[in-house]
Amino acid sequence: METSTCPACGSGRGGDAVDLSPLLGVTSDCKPWSQSGLIYFCSRCGLIQKQLNESWREDCRIIYQNYEMYSQGDGQEQSIFLDDGAMPRSERLLSNVMNGYGLPDSGSLIDIGCGNGSFLKVAHRVLPKLKLTGVEWDGRHKAMIEAIPGVQAFIEFDALNDTAIYEVAVLIHALEHMEAPREILSRIARLLNDNGHLVIQVPDWVQNPLDLVIQDHAFHFSQNSLQYLLGQVGLRIAELHNDWVPKEISLHAVKNGSDTVKPDIVHNRPSHRDLTDGIGILSGFIKQCYDSFGTKPFYVFGSSIGAAWLASHFDEQITGWIDEDPIRQGRTFLNRPIHSPESADRSIPIAISLAPVVAKKVFSRMRNLGFSIGAVVGLQD
Structure with missing residues (x-):
């Protein structure tokens, strides 16, 4: 088929x-x-x-x-934990963009799929001269977006004016939801001025097979496929990374790049074997949970996608969540408490349901804290 x-x-x-x-x-x-x-x-x-x-x-x-954005953190964007400490995802992305090819410090920026405004808040703090516009598919966050300093307008997507011109456009965890990504990117390219910038971030299914089971993601990108897609709309890639934020692809493209832009970035094309291996990792993790926990209760590390996905399979056995993000600690997720690693009961075993590249590091940290770890995504062998 x-x-x-x-x-x-x-x-x-x-x-x-x-x-x-x-x-x-x-x-x-x-x-x-x-x-x-x-x-x-x-x-x-x-x-x-x-x-x-x-x-x-x-x-x-x-x-x-019934969409609820970052409900487990009272609407606050999740933090990304790397060797240099924790930082909200939007802040880490913009910091890497500015330390790399950079963005203009004046003009206008449009955030398409702005959610509740996490990136717009960071953009105003880092680039206060930019005039900001937020775009969403409905108006549920309209008042919240319009209250952000630097925001000039909130627009629902269907009312977007194709004659407006911007210096910067961003699509952060939005493109994967869209049924016609090439048409959307072509439209955005027309919104940019002659030297305009486009910043995209999407999940990387190669690094994180959990992305495959997110029901409302229409598309699942690799670095290679995203590069192909940008080439279809005539934008040149300045930077393309999957390590700025682990398990995410971060892309910075320009409309008319200078000679410093690398237009021929090449990445290995993922194979059908990579896909079956990724599905095998998820299936193996579920089996590992059955083998390790039986019908006994256990904690799940994290309180995001991987944790909710595991609850689809083991809802009755999960007794709570462990999260290193202080914003989430002490709150509830799926009607169960979110513990800090320090406050969690060491007698209850843990499942680590995260992207393998992240899960391996968490496994080491939790083991060093004395937890019994029964199952880890990507560590089935």
């Missing part, structure tokens, strides 16, 4: 079908979801897409109707 055309590389074969069942799903706002389904893998560029039919659209309608 095949789809028609890959929107990233234009291949006539949209992709070979892969069934994620019996793995269950999760929503992008961190709620368990009772099913997964078919995905399609493009062997030419490595792009993966969901089966974008009416059933999937109805799922998305239900998910977005």
Whole structure:
């Protein structure tokens, strides 16, 4: 079974079908979801897409109707923990952009898929002369966005004026939700001035197979497929990284780059074997949980996507969550308490349901604190 055309590389074969069942799903706002389904893998560029039919659209309608952004942190963006300490995701992204190719310090910036304004707040603090515009698909956060210093306007996507011109556009964890990514990027490119900048961040399915089971993600990107997609709309890549924020792809493109821009960045194309290995990691982790915990209660490290996905499979056994983010500690997630590592009961074992690149580091930290760890994504052997 095949789809028609890959929107990233234009291949006539949209992709070979892969069934994620019996793995269950999760929503992008961190709620368990009772099913997964078919995905399609493009062997030419490595792009993966969901089966974008009416059933999937109805799922998305239900998910977005009750969407809660960062509910486990009282609406505050999650922190990213690296060797240099913890920092909110938007702040870490913008810091890397500014330390690299950089952005203009004046003009206008449009944040498409601005959510509750996490990036806009950071942008005003770092680049206070920029005039900011937030765009979302509905107006539920309109008053919140308009109250952010530096914001000139909030616009619902359907009312976006295609004649407006901006120096900077950002798409942070938005592109993966869109059914027509090439058309969206073409439209954004037309909104940029002749020397405009585009900053994108999306999940990296190669580093993080958990992205595959997020039900409302229409597409799952690799560095290679995202590079193909930008080439389709005539933007030149200045920087493309998957280590600025672990398990995320961060891309900085320009409309008319100078000779310092590297237009021919090449990344290894993920293979069908990479996909089956990723699915195998998730299936192996679920089996490891059954083997390690049986019917006994256990903690889950984290309180985001991976934790909610594990709750889809083991809801009754999960007794609580362990999180290093002080903003979340002492709160609840899925009606269970979020503990700090220091306050958690050492007699209860832990499952670490995170991207493998992150899970390995957390495993070492928790083991050094004396926890019994029963299951870790990517450490099944």
